[in-house]
Amino acid sequence: MKFSLIQDGAIRQVTPEMFLMCFRYTMTARIAPTCNTIGYNYLINNRNFLSTSGPQDGMKYQVSLNDSSTVLELKPIKIILIHSDENYQPGDCVRVFPSLNKAIVEEYCETLPQSGSFKCYQDLRRHWKNIHGYRIPEAECSYYRVRFWCGEPFTYPKLCLTQNFPIITPMPKSAEEPVLSRFIATLKTKMPYFLGIPLLIKSDSENRNISANDVSNDTYTQAVSLCTPTQRSTQQKR
Structure with a gap:
């Protein structure tokens, strides 16, 4: 209404793929600039990340659906952006x-x-x-x-x-929890509602993936269930 938009054609049925696309867009738009999107499934936790050198806190994430929830899998990481002091040339x-x-x-x-x-x-x-x-x-x-x-x-x-992909490295186990907690707090603050209904966040058990070669590279994936409006309505009908 603010931009005088007019509906063109009938409202289509929402597919799981469309729902996930809309959820991903809404989430990344709401949490910026505290967390900024890089590539398809990475977030970097720094408002001034473009002008910051060295490792920065980040998050690898994946959004999926199950019968009752939207599942957001989170893995805290370090991200290093590679900027060149040299000028690029035509054709580069x-x-x-x-x-x-x-x-x-x-x-x-x-x-x-x-x-x-x-x-x-x-x-x-x-x-x-x-x-x-x-x-x-x-x-x-x-x-x-x-x-x-x-x-x-x-x-x-x-x-x-x-000219290069960012360097992505795992975090030590001891450093993951504060980064994960800050992200969840940001999500709760910036996106308390989705489609006009409160977003309920439930933390699931952790899936541990350990590198057999180097214990310092232990990483965890935290699965967070997000109860979204469409799924809550389905549960109530059941």
Whole structure:
């Protein structure tokens, strides 16, 4: 209603795949910028992660459904972003945040190209905040025009490009619990409701995966059950 949207066609039945897609989008949008999405199933727990060097706390997650709940599997991790001080050259292959999809560099720009849809750096910052949840630094940096496999080229700040996947490493067992607790607290605070109904969170037993070669690399997966509106309604009907 706020944006004067009009329904086009009949309302389709919600499939499990559509429900999971909507839940994932809602969750990642609500918890940003405390936790920012990287790739398909990683979150990094730092508002200023793009300009931070070294290991940062993060979370690997997977969302699935069972008969009674939405299950969110969580594994605390360390994430290291690899940024280059060198300028990329036209034709270089890069990966773009937040999707980490591949693109080809077409042009290097010291200042924001006037031919694009952004009139100034603040417009670009606002776009990244509204679309991706990212809070890119206030200090303006250089830019690149990159092209994906089809369509027109897009303008990206250099900080939002990389030539390598982030380095993902496990956490020691003793360090996992505080990171997991902070994430659950953020989820409860930022997303107390889903589809207008309170989100109930129930922690399940842990599934332990131990590396036989190095005990310091012990990792755990914490399964968290989220009772969502559709499933609660089904339970009540039963």
